[in-house]
Amino acid sequence: MNEETFPGPIQIPVATANEWEKRYQDDTTVEDSKNKVKGFLVPRESLEKVLALKTEAVWAYLGINDQKEKTLLFVGAEYDKETGKWINVYGTGDGLEGCEGDDEVVYDGARPSPPY
Numbered sequence: 001m002n003e004e005t006f007p008g009p010i011q012i013p014v015a016t017a018n019e020w021e022k023r024y025q026d027d028t029t030v031e032d033s034k035n036k037v038k039g040f041l042v043p044r045e046s047l048e049k050v051l052a053l054k055t056e057a058v059w060a061y062l063g064i065n066d067q068k069e070k071t072l073l074f075v076g077a078e079y080d081k082e083t084g085k086w087i088n089v090y091g092t093g094d095g096l097e098g099c100e101g102d103d104e105v106v107y108d109g110a111r112p113s114p115p116y
Contacts, residue, residue, distance in 0.1 A: 010046050011096045011105040015074045020063030028063060037070050037112040046109030050074040055089045065108070072110035 012020075051057050055076030065071045076089035090104035 009096075010043065010049065010089065010106045010109040011091065011093060012073075013096075014090060014104045014106060016067055017063060017075075017106040017108070019059050019072070020065055020071065020073065023064040024062045024070065039113045040070075040072050040110035041113060041116045042072065043109045046074055046107045049091060050076055050107045053089055053091060054105075057086065058111075059088065061085070061106075063108075070112045071108055074106040074109075 011075040019053050032058075055078035057077040059073075059075040061075065061079050063071050063073050076091075078084045078089050079085075079098040080087050090106060093105045096103075096105060
């Protein structure tokens with residue numbers, strides 16, 4: 001699976017991810033059992049890219065994308081011993097349209113089931 005065969009980009013700008021996450025948090029619709037998300041289809045490439053960050057862990061944030069689908073947003077995570085908190089570690093947007101080489105990105109690619 002890659003961006004050519006998977007519906008939608010795998011890398012998205014952090015600002016877009018923040019919008020999607022807020023949209024998900026602000027979503028007050030009551031999900032009925034017919035439309036309730038039961039799982040996510042995750043392409044291997046999304047996981048490989050976030051794992052390539054070589055972090056201790058990976059966050060999977062919930063968001064709602066521009067197609068109004070619930071999605072998972074993958075971000076590397078490193079434990080900060082001084083603060084006792086996990087901090088986000090982002091990838092770089094090399095080759096991503098609208099991103100400079102050092103712009104930070106998170107990894108999208110999960111699609112909800114149903115319908116996928």
